Amino acid sequence: MDDAQNWHEITLTAERVEALRKRADQHKYDHGHAVVLSGGAGRTGAARLAGRAALRIGTGLVTLGVPGSAQMEVACQETAIMLRRVDDPLALESLLADDRLNAFCIGPGFGVGERCRACVALICGANRSVVLDADVLTSFSDDPEALFALVWNRPVVMTPHKGEFRRLFPDLAGADPRVACRKAAMRAGCTILLKGSETSVADADGGLGVHNPDGKRAAPYLATAGSGDVLAGMICGLLARGFVPVAAAETAAWLHAEAGRRIGAGLIAEDLPEALPAIFAEIGL
Ligand SMILES: NC(=O)C1=CN([C@@H]2O[C@H](COP(=O)(O)OP(=O)(O)OC[C@H]3O[C@@H](n4cnc5c(N)ncnc54)[C@H](OP(=O)(O)O)[C@@H]3O)[C@@H](O)[C@H]2O)[C@@H](O)CC1
Ligand SMILES: Nc1ncnc2c1ncn2[C@@H]1O[C@H](COP(=O)(O)OP(=O)(O)O)[C@@H](O)[C@H]1O
Known part of the structure; x- marks a missing residue:
């Protein structure tokens, strides 16, 4: 299927607004646990x-998996976000043994190479919901078929992004x-979001x-x-939810995009998660 006319516009549907809502009878574990x-x-x-984006979008708990060398750096910056030491694929395996950790994000600032490929x-392999961004995509640029498998x-x-x-x-x-996005998703067999001033989201079925x-x-x-990086965290948070x-x-x-539109000139990435509460209030959450 490569019909450029056969697509829908991405909007915030009523069904998705409802899925973003937290009900009074729910607790944090009902809203998932995301690991970045x-x-x-x-x-x-x-x-x-x-x-931060995963937490602001409503994930119940967010953990950063951090190499030992960076633990103090991250601990000095984060409060509501939890920390776990993850130096190598072995440590990741022990995180994956806990199935309450239900969505992962890997790639932003992660580093390119074998450690990255092994973690992916x-x-x-654990069939966990995951966002693959940035350095993951670069790590497989010599062998994309290995990633698709x-x-x-x-x-x-x-x-x-277009470079990746x-x-x-x-x-x-x-x-x-x-x-291109549709063909890529069908080739890889997963959902692909192609970033740009226009953003496309395609699934494996076309x-x-x-x-x-x-x-x-x-x-x-x-x-x-x-x-x-904020967008990747938002997606991961919603997968966790x-x-x-x-x-x-x-x-x-x-x-x-709504957050970007509201903030406008002067926007820096840190602003984006902080814009979500006002958007949520306006859509009736
Ligand atoms: N605060 C932090 O900690 C931040 C950390 N970050 C982390 O840095 C890491 C590197 O990520 P990255 O995206 O900066 O660089 P990368 O993909 O390796 O190569 C870039 C090259 O690709 C090309 N290119 C073509 N189209 C493009 C497009 N639309 N958008 C962008 N690039 C495009 C272009 O090459 P050209 O086409 O000009 O030859 C360009 O020179 C990654 O881990 C990321 O998470 C950043 O997110 C920033 C904030
Ligand atoms: N001109 C633009 N108009 C709208 N959105 C844009 C524009 N340029 C970039 N974006 C969005 O900003 C984000 C940039 O992501 P990316 O290139 O991965 O940056 P980084 O790696 O620094 O986080 C994407 O969501 C992209 O769609």
Whole structure:
């Protein structure tokens, strides 16, 4: 399927607003436990942004998995977010043994290479919901098929910007982004969110949603360092809350852009999670 006309506009549907609501009879464990894996000392900012976004979007608990070298750095910055030491794939395996930790985010600031590839293999092998972003996508650029074998038919959202997309899907990078995103998702066998001023979300069955197709929801001040890390955290948080991958990706894309639109000029990535409470109040949560 490569029909560029066959798509829907991404909006915040009434059903998704209801799914964002917390009911009076629920407690934090009813809203999931998200884990964001961080890079080492001096490289924790991106994971901290993602963790903050997961918490603000309503995840019950958020843990940052942090190498020992970076524990003090992260502990000095975070309060509501919990910390676990994760130095290597072995430590990750022990986290994965606890199935209450129900959604993961890996890639932002994580570091490129074998440790990254091994962690992705463990998370996907455990069939855990996961957002694969940034350094994960770069880590597999020499062997995209190895990544597709891991994510095929799993609850995975990949979130490439155009540079990362080109590294994984070089033959599709020149095509219309909507068509390219759909073909990529069908090839990889998972949900793909292709970032840009227009954002596309495609699933493995050929479904395609487009945010800002007519430019009316433009949010150009999102073009700032760490903005994509926040988006990855929002998606991870929604996966932890029980959204299926496409719904998590589309809902996060809408909320992320809405936050960007409201803040406007002067926006920095830290502002985005903090904009969510006002948006939630306005949509009636
Ligand atoms: N606060 C923090 O801690 C932050 C930490 N961060 C972390 O840094 C790590 C590196 O992430 P990254 O995205 O900066 O660099 P990366 O993908 O390795 O290469 C970039 C190259 O790709 C290309 N390119 C093409 N299209 C593009 C597009 N639309 N958007 C962007 N790039 C595009 C372009 O190359 P060109 O096309 O010009 O040849 C460009 O030179 C990663 O772990 C991330 O999480 C950041 O999130 C910032 C905040
Ligand atoms: N001109 C733009 N208009 C709207 N959104 C944009 C624009 N430029 C970037 N964005 C959004 O900002 C985010 C940038 O993500 P990314 O490139 O991964 O940055 P980082 O790695 O620094 O977090 C994406 O969600 C993208 O859709």
